Amino acid sequence: MKISPTAVSLFTFLANTLVSSFTVPTPLSSLTTGRASSSSTELFTRKPFISGNWKLNPSTKEKAIELAQDIGSSVGKDIDYDVALFVPFPFIESVMEQVGDKLSVGAEMCTPEMAGAFTGGISPVMLKSIDVQWVLAGHSERRTINKETDGYINAQCVKILEEGMNVMLCIGETDAEFEKDLVGCVCEMQLKKGLSGVSAEDMSRVVIAYEPVWAIGTGKVATPEIAQKVHVIIREILVKMYGRDIAYDTRILYGGSVTDESIDGLMAQPDIDGVLVGGASLLPDKFGRIINYQLDETFVKELQEVDV
Numbered sequence: 001m002k003i004s005p006t007a008v009s010l011f012t013f014l015a016n017t018l019v020s021s022f023t024v025p026t027p028l029s030s031l032t033t034g035r036a037s038s039s040s041t042e043l044f045t046r047k048p049f050i051s052g053n054w055k056l057n058p059s060t061k062e063k064a065i066e067l068a069q070d071i072g073s074s075v076g077k078d079i080d081y082d083v084a085l086f087v088p089f090p091f092i093e094s095v096m097e098q099v100g101d102k103l104s105v106g107a108e109m110c111t112p113e114m115a116g117a118f119t120g121g122i123s124p125v126m127l128k129s130i131d132v133q134w135v136l137a138g139h140s141e142r143r144t145i146n147k148e149t150d151g152y153i154n155a156q157c158v159k160i161l162e163e164g165m166n167v168m169l170c171i172g173e174t175d176a177e178f179e180k181d182l183v184g185c186v187c188e189m190q191l192k193k194g195l196s197g198v199s200a201e202d203m204s205r206v207v208i209a210y211e212p213v214w215a216i217g218t219g220k221v222a223t224p225e226i227a228q229k230v231h232v233i234i235r236e237i238l239v240k241m242y243g244r245d246i247a248y249d250t251r252i253l254y255g256g257s258v259t260d261e262s263i264d265g266l267m268a269q270p271d272i273d274g275v276l277v278g279g280a281s282l283l284p285d286k287f288g289r290i291i292n293y294q295l296d297e298t299f300v301k302e303l304q305e306v307d308v
């Protein structure tokens with residue numbers, strides 16, 4: 001594969017500009033966007049990933065089946081990227097039966113313990129035994145409501161990977177941290193702690209979901225430009241942790257008030273490899289449009305012109 005020299009040199013410049021921002025918080029406004037540089041070619045090497053997180057919804061198995069069927073009808077044969085639904089435990093198998101041939105059905109969390117006196121626990125090995133392929137870890141609601149620590153989230157990630165499944169690790173800053181320009185620091189800490197002990201080889205089964213807490217369920221979607229800048233920061237943290245090749249192969253999704261109206265702008269950003277959708281994943285028409293996102297023709301042409 002040949003990468004355009006302009007893209008490479010622009011990226012090097014960008015990377016050098018950003019790399020100093022991890023330990024000393026840097027205002028987002030002062031960071032250069034990586035859209036053209038970081039780079040067009042990468043969009044083709046990372047498969048897009050559109051996912052929905054149903055959280056504590058819907059209320060019954062019948063409704064879950066109906067919702068899954070409606071969503072499944074939006075996943076056409078031409079869709080050659082990943083689509084997944086993270087659903088409540090009691091619905092996993094029924095939803096798999098309905099739409100398992102069209103999309104992946106994942107779990108919204110698990111407990112890292114494998115067996116024993118842990119009332120309410122759901123172990124990775126149990127999930128594996130019903131063919132779950134994807135598990136969420138570190139969602140901000142679990143961090144805050146259930147007081148899950150980075151150490152606990154790390155244990156989940158390690159066990160999920162040990163069982164041969166894939167993990168989607170959620171990270172992201174609060175409103176106050178965003179205001180204080182601590183985005184890079186928070187992401188770096190959550191990545192380093194959450195992925196502690198995860199080998200470079202296992203990173204092919206890890207996806208990062210950047211979900212700024214201030215954008216979750218608030219209707220305040222981060223602009224595509226802000227999200228892109230943070231994704232570049234996250235990728236550079238991964239470069240420091242795992243080296244360039246792995247960092248560039250790792251998919252980084254955006255989550256937080258994504259709608260059918262914001263999806264195209266988000267997916268047009270070169271470092272946004274997909275989305276994790278909450279509320280809109282309960283609305284089949286809207287989520288169907290999100291699954292079938294559209295890229296602006298000029299942008300697609302620009303990408304096609306890059307010499308790969």
Ligand code: 13P
Pocket residue numbers: 053139211215216217218219255256257258276277278279280
């Ligand atoms: P909303 O899309 O409802 O903001 O939720 C995002 C989310 O938390 C996905 O995990």
